Amino acid sequence: MTAKQQSEFLSVLQNRFEKNRNRHHGIIWEQVLDRLNSNPDKIKSLFLMEQSQGEPDVVGQDENTGEYKFVDCAAESPAGRRSLCYDSVALDARKENKPSGNVMDLAASMGIELLTEHEYRNLQKLGTYDLKTSSWIMTPPEIRALGGALFCDRRYDTVFMYHNGAQSYYAGRGFRGMLVV
Numbered sequence: 001m002t003a004k005q006q007s008e009f010l011s012v013l014q015n016r017f018e019k020n021r022n023r024h025h026g027i028i029w030e031q032v033l034d035r036l037n038s039n040p041d042k043i044k045s046l047f048l049m050e051q052s053q054g055e056p057d058v059v060g061q062d063e064n065t066g067e068y069k070f071v072d073c074a075a076e077s078p079a080g081r082r083s084l085c086y087d088s089v090a091l092d093a094r095k096e097n098k099p100s101g102n103v104m105d106l107a108a109s110m111g112i113e114l115l116t117e118h119e120y121r122n123l124q125k126l127g128t129y130d131l132k133t134s135s136w137i138m139t140p141p142e143i144r145a146l147g148g149a150l151f152c153d154r155r156y157d158t159v160f161m162y163h164n165g166a167q168s169y170y171a172g173r174g175f176r177g178m179l180v181v
Helices: 003-019 029-037 040-051 088-093 103-110 117-124
Strands: 056-061 068-072 134-137 148-155 158-165 173-175 177-180
Touching: 003 029, 003 040, 003 056, 029 040, 040 056, 040 068, 040 103, 040 177, 056 117, 103 173, 117 134, 117 148, 117 158
Parallel strands: 134 173
Antiparallel strands: 056 068, 068 177, 134 148, 148 158
């Protein structure tokens, strides 16, 4: 990323931050910017979140470490991260009609983590997300070991958590990520 691209991207993040103050009460943009400028790899991860239409924004701060939590805040599951099965084991197990990739490897390549159910539900307290799509979430190992994976969405003004085979993929299902800076 060139210095100009980085400056333009940081302006996009700042504008989103200013427009959505309800997501981060009491957090000051200049302090977020200082932390970002001290962690250029994190800026790259945020840029990848943005490029895949995640619209990352600050949703909180860790009281102990002072780290800021960025989450994909696009109204629907990021369009650039859909039609993926859950992980490489699921992808390898598909014999036909394989998707282009999997959620866990893509998240790792972006330097982000999938949201947990708790984090997903907390995001839903800040707005309404996934009214038409759904998002894979971090699946506990005991469920994954049995071949399943979890996803969430919001319907009927309620957040639902569901399960599917980890090998499944749908045009309307992607994933939301979190980056801690």
